[in-house]
Amino acid sequence: METALEWAGSSAVQAHTVLALSGLTSLYITIARPTIKLAADGSHTCPPASLYEAGTSPALSPVGMCLFRFAMAVYIFGMGATQYMRMGTYVFKFYTIWNWWLLGLYFTLAATASALCVLAESRANAKSRAASSAAGANGSNQPAATSPTANGTASGDVTKAGTAAPSSLQRATPLSRTCHALFMINSSTVIIVDAVCWGLLYPMLARGPQTPETQRIIKRLLLTFTSYNQHGLNALYVFADLFLNRHRLAFHATGPLGLWSMAYAVWAHVWHAKSGKWLYPFLDTSKPWAPVAYFGLYMVHWIAFGLVALLYRVKARIYGGGGNGSGGGGGKPHLVAAVASGAAAGQGKGKTE
Template structure:
């Protein structure tokens, strides 16, 4: 059967298709329910607008974070361009390119928000160490954000926060699956590991981790709900393509014409938990290790929370 042929009705009426559908439909419904409940919760975590562009290092000017994000965006855009130029838009059938593009969007949006933050920062020159904390508490009121902006971010700021949490889990999933599951079984005449492919499955996590080391962005387990929706969207995308005009699966474990399909789908669903959990642990380790090694330079999570209570 050609990869461009449509899968017949008999294919979709197999018992394992319904089971696999439930495996990703149930988490999707739960995630949507939790997000809806979160929106109604007035005691949600307070995120300040400055968390998105002020570094977590006391003496580090926001311009450094801006330059890093801009450089990461340019580098990722170039690699994505090279991939599409060499292989065509066919590459967007893969979860890797979905995630890589999303990380690029995160850095593009982060660059814009950081640029605006640096502009605000220049209007409040900080010559004394204590003035930084004062700026963090009053920037919203002085720059037309309004008093409520300390509690509620704008659309693009919320969007950036959501993308950040999706990317965190997605890059772990992409790179771990590629290096530990796919690559060991793909080496051969039909596949060759190139420098570009290696970079596509590594720099996404490296760039995002470095951004996490520099920034004050909040990272909680609730972001796992958005990560679930992202992966389920990819599965829906693949199923839709195969229902219309495609029979070739970019990943062998997505194939439904096997009694083992439910186990593969269940395993993929469960592996999301440790992949997201790894990033949670890395963020917690960041706070504990850096606050001990650099107590005068690193702004710990406890200090950030204290500043928010004082605003």
């Protein structure tokens, strides 16, 4: 009995218990409120991640949004490839690098979604011009324009001209839902990576025993131009996209977010079992404060997601101020409605109206 109590009271068992419970919670949220696909009964349990929402912007044209995202994807993958050629597979041990490449994947898929929106709107405009020409040849004075549909207007799938987006863009697709899921994960993980790096990891390494390996990590992985991108400017890249895109805030994205971090936690334990070393000092389950550290890391995910939710509120206020002010103009009102409705949807239960 005493042995069992001693075993249950060990920091390693308690830390792993916290890890298991956080993983089960994330798995439950992911299954109960799926982000990438519909529920088994066909009900919408997440915001309608249509191609229009995934690929367009209330501030930039689809072409501008595509170019911005494509440039970010090239920059991120280019820097990642350069880092890999310089340091080898060693860098893929770290959570930062996992998230850096995940960020590049998001911008790649989001640029693809924007490119599809450019093509769809080009085709729709070509058909509209052809119909207008045909109507003119027949002596009709009525232009052949597409009117906003109830579905398009309600969901925010409206172009800057106030007309409904092409029907091909109003559908939810695996690409659009994946873009939405990846964006919600990245928008939280950049906060986690940056806060943990400079608020926890760097102080622990700088104040701990200065072994050659510790000094190498600090000089080669933290205090470099690449590190400043991966532990600071990464947030700028994601939040620039946040204030430009139409992705809606979705509470249930905390599920995939938790599972993503859980996947790395499993990898970190595999690495420790193989090498006998922990990738990060705060993952060491032999320390007496390990249960608190693991619980704190779990709570950091919720705090980060809460900060993203606050940024969505700021976004809604910015677009709302622009639309209500004297200098709004340029079709702002319907854009404000789209952004505000997205923020409101995320602040609620996350279900489709």
